[in-house]
Amino acid sequence: MTRAAEWSALARGLCAVMGCVRLILLAAAAQAVLFVTGTSAHEVRPAYLSVEEGAPNDFTVLFKTPMQGDARLALSALFSGKIEAMTPIVSRPTGDAMVQTWHMRTIEPLAGQNVLIEGLQNTMTDTLVHVVFANGNSWTARLTPSAPSAVIPASQSSWAVFVTYVQHGIEHIAFGFDHLLFVAGLMLIVRDWRKLVKAITAFTAAHSITLTCATLGWLTLPSRPVEAMISISIVMIAAEVVRMELGHLSLAIARPWIVAFAFGLLHGFGFAGALVELGLPHSDVPMALLAFNVGVELGQLAFIAVLLSAVYAVGRLIAIPRQSIVTSAYAIGIVATFWSIQRLDAAFPQF
Known part of the structure; x- marks a missing residue:
């Protein structure tokens, strides 16, 4: 089997796993409609x-x-x-x-x-x-x-402070379904492992930059519009997956690391909002900031590792149909669209 075929099979396996995730997300969305608990996809706020x-x-x-x-x-x-x-x-x-x-x-x-x-x-x-x-x-x-x-x-x-904020970083990304869904959509687009490493590295570097700048007060944006734009970025990634399956070419498909970097800057403001809400110890700001960022990255890498492991296991058991890629992309887009409408309504209630 060629490298291209291997990564194509990997993407189809990812879709099968995303089918289970899709059910969970849709259930969460339905619960949000019924109970209207807020505009964030994060369920745990400390x-x-x-x-x-x-x-x-x-x-x-x-x-x-x-x-x-x-x-x-x-x-x-x-x-x-x-x-x-x-x-x-x-x-x-x-x-x-x-x-x-x-x-x-x-x-x-x-x-x-x-x-x-x-x-x-x-x-x-x-x-x-x-x-x-x-x-x-x-x-x-x-x-x-x-x-x-x-x-x-x-x-x-200082080590105890570091461990505490690493735990909070991991917890934030674990319950940050919007950030994880963006990463999953990115993995559906990138079928070559070298490009995947480059895209994930660009995403990490970008959100680390804005996380640091926003947390230290150097550059800030209103949290609610940022959360809405994060949801819209997921919709755009899902649309790019469908476009790629239809044979079209775009910047996100040809140079995914550029798009990952651009959207990573946006997602970094979302991470910063959570960290500012959490609070930073005045005497250990650099340590806490580094530790939180490390926790976010550990959680993100763990999510990628779990998805790839699940894909490998599913691929050994069943043959996954090609159309499941488009189906999963539509599912991701539907959930992200729901979040976008919900968050835009909260960000601009006057309209």
């Missing part, structure tokens, strides 16, 4: 608790929690030691989250106390907790529904 010591035993607290419509996720931050509230809690909505801020004074040292996110055990989300002491020491931890509390140590290593 909460963020920041506690920063300005003067000895005097802390500024910021607690960001996801919102579902006009309702805030029922979470609250509790400390095991004696705490005195210095100001009332001030709440303000910011897009899809509620930000609460207040000042508190600790009667007992904060280091050694247990912090609990009450209500987290009843959710499907996580909470990132970041504590900064006046002496420069800091602590970052990821609390989960199964482990909603932790003891605050006096300090933490």
Whole structure:
């Protein structure tokens, strides 16, 4: 079998796997229509608790929690030691989250106390907790529904911060169905492994650039129009798959790495929106940024590896019809079109 035939068979196998994924995505889309939970394809949005010591035993607290419509996720931050509230809690909505801020004074040292996110055990989300002491020491931890509390140590290593943000990067891409669907569509277009490596590398380089620039505040775009454009980019990729199967030629087909780079810049703003929403530790911004990006790439590579492994396994069991490529492209386009309409409506409600 020639290389071209091998990659053609690989693409058909990918379509068979995408058939299962398609059912899941369509079910998710139907659920979104029924329950109208939001405009993002990401189902898990973490909460963020920041506690920063300005003067000895005097802390500024910021607690960001996801919102579902006009309702805030029922979470609250509790400390095991004696705490005195210095100001009332001030709440303000910011897009899809509620930000609460207040000042508190600790009667007992904060280091050694247990912090609990009450209500987290009843959710499907996580909470990132970041504590900064006046002496420069800091602590970052990821609390989960199964482990909603932790003891605050006096300090933490940079490696622990790195691991925490790598986990969040992996989690974000794992639930970022729109980003994964774009990668799957790109794999349907690129039938040569060298071109695939080049396209994925271009996509990675591009979204790393905009992720860094947007997170550091050098270049920002409104999140809702960005999310809408990401969905539209998936529709365009799906259309290119159909065009290629019909024998047409375009830039995406002839030079897929150029299109992957261009759309990667756009997707990077989407990644940055998630990271900004999550929050960055002030003392470890470069470390956290690098770690989150590493987590995203690990998750993306794992997704590609799983798809290719599944394709290989399916290809050894059954003969996959050629028309399944077009069928899968239409399925990807339908799901992405649904997301596009939903997100455009949220981004431009006045129209």
